[in-house]
Amino acid sequence: SFRLAQRLHGLPQPATIAMSAKARALRAAGVDVISLALGEPDFPSPPEAVEAAYQAGLHGDTKYPPVGGQPALKAAVARKFLDENGLSYAPEEILIGNGGKQLIYNAFAATIDPGDEVIVPVPYWVSYPIIAQMMGGVAVPVPCLESDRFRLTAEALREAITSRTRWLVLNFPNNPSGAILERDDLEAIAAVLRDAPHVLVMADEIYEHLTFDGRRHVSLASVAPDLKDRILTINGMAKAYAMTGWRVGFCGGPQPLIKAMTSIQSNATSGICTLAQAGAVAALATPGARRDAMRDVYQQRRDLVVAALRDMPGVTCALPDGAFYAFPGIGALLGKTSAGGRAIMTDIDFAEALLEEAHVSVVPGSAFGQAGYIRLSVAASDALLQQACTRLGQFILTLA
Ligand code: PLP
Numbered sequence: 001s002f003r004l005a006q007r008l009h010g011l012p013q014p015a016t017i018a019m020s021a022k023a024r025a026l027r028a029a030g031v032d033v034i035s036l037a038l039g040e041p042d043f044p045s046p047p048e049a050v051e052a053a054y055q056a057g058l059h060g061d062t063k064y065p066p067v068g069g070q071p072a073l074k075a076a077v078a079r080k081f082l083d084e085n086g087l088s089y090a091p092e093e094i095l096i097g098n099g100g101k102q103l104i105y106n107a108f109a110a111t112i113d114p115g116d117e118v119i120v121p122v123p124y125w126v127s128y129p130i131i132a133q134m135m136g137g138v139a140v141p142v143p144c145l146e147s148d149r150f151r152l153t154a155e156a157l158r159e160a161i162t163s164r165t166r167w168l169v170l171n172f173p174n175n176p177s178g179a180i181l182e183r184d185d186l187e188a189i190a191a192v193l194r195d196a197p198h199v200l201v202m203a204d205e206i207y208e209h210l211t212f213d214g215r216r217h218v219s220l221a222s223v224a225p226d227l228k229d230r231i232l233t234i235n236g237m238a239k240a241y242a243m244t245g246w247r248v249g250f251c252g253g254p255q256p257l258i259k260a261m262t263s264i265q266s267n268a269t270s271g272i273c274t275l276a277q278a279g280a281v282a283a284l285a286t287p288g289a290r291r292d293a294m295r296d297v298y299q300q301r302r303d304l305v306v307a308a309l310r311d312m313p314g315v316t317c318a319l320p321d322g323a324f325y326a327f328p329g330i331g332a333l334l335g336k337t338s339a340g341g342r343a344i345m346t347d348i349d350f351a352e353a354l355l356e357e358a359h360v361s362v363v364p365g366s367a368f369g370q371a372g373y374i375r376l377s378v379a380a381s382d383a384l385l386q387q388a389c390t391r392l393g394q395f396i397l398t399l400a
Helices: 016-028 047-058 071-085 099-111 127-134 154-160 183-194 225-230 255-268 274-284 288-310 347-358 382-397
Strands: 094-097 117-122 138-143 165-170 200-204 231-236 249-252 374-377
Touching: 016 347, 047 274, 071 094, 071 231, 071 249, 071 274, 094 099, 094 255, 099 127, 099 165, 099 200, 099 231, 099 249, 099 255, 117 127, 117 154, 127 138, 138 154, 154 183, 183 225, 200 225, 225 231, 249 255, 288 382, 347 374, 347 382
Parallel strands: 117 138, 117 165, 165 200, 200 231
Antiparallel strands: 094 249, 231 249
């Protein structure tokens, strides 16, 4: 009965909230729960970042920062975009935010009017549709099929675009599917976008450095420079540098958009923590080989987990080309009953029973708009992953 803003009415409740509460309760009761539910690197942040943040603090870099970002970090980000993505952004075309998430929020807040549509390829990271809806927008899910390795096709995109479309969200490497888009895919998508000049593109490239088997991430704005003035390229320190808690994200985009986003940020949070920004500058200067070493570890873990999943009856698993998740299909197991007597009618039932009976915490695919799947993070040690797979396999074998 407490009155909340209209804007919050009807927002989807992520299926993950009840799950994590349950996992916490089990842990508190002394149960050894293996959590593969979080999207967080298990590596430490670069020591250079910690040292730089400490030094910044000692040297008095503790005052209000400029809202849009410290000049040194903007310069480091501009260099990163140029060297790694072939994208040239001036300082006024760059914004530093409290993680990639705040930049998504700022961008939607700056552009979405009630009824505007945001095309969100499925499966999607939960925050895009929620933030779009918070702004009065309408999320338009567009299926990406497992048979297409969860890639967005140009045909599916073309069908989804209407006169009300404001944004296309392009999150590849994708959370949760691990799908990537290669140059050909991006060229086909760019061709569709050329016929729809009213559509902005949010290229969320936060998993860019986590691509496997020698594949390399390609930025849409570099494939289609003629579209650069309507592409917002979002990235951040969280995944590539294992700096989730520092809350530093960055983006490059058209200046009028960046200006409006900066103004929103000014009224929401002001600039980003000075010490975190100093840490980000130092991290961006660390050798890429270190990032690559983490990526290679994720790739080995992916192989371990995907092989184990493919051995389980009733489970399918596309090989993720990037990010650090496995996204197996469990549709063939629905309709069964668990050893503990739970009816497994949905992926949410599956995840709940798996947690309660086998003590492995995963995220049901429904949370990402893709029923019949579950997401497992492979950002955990080999030993934990092996143990989790053993428990999952055992759980599945006892379904009747
Ligand atoms: N984009 C995607 C696809 C993500 O998975 C995440 C984090 O889970 C983010 C953006 C936000 O990252 P952060 O706000 O930690 O920079």
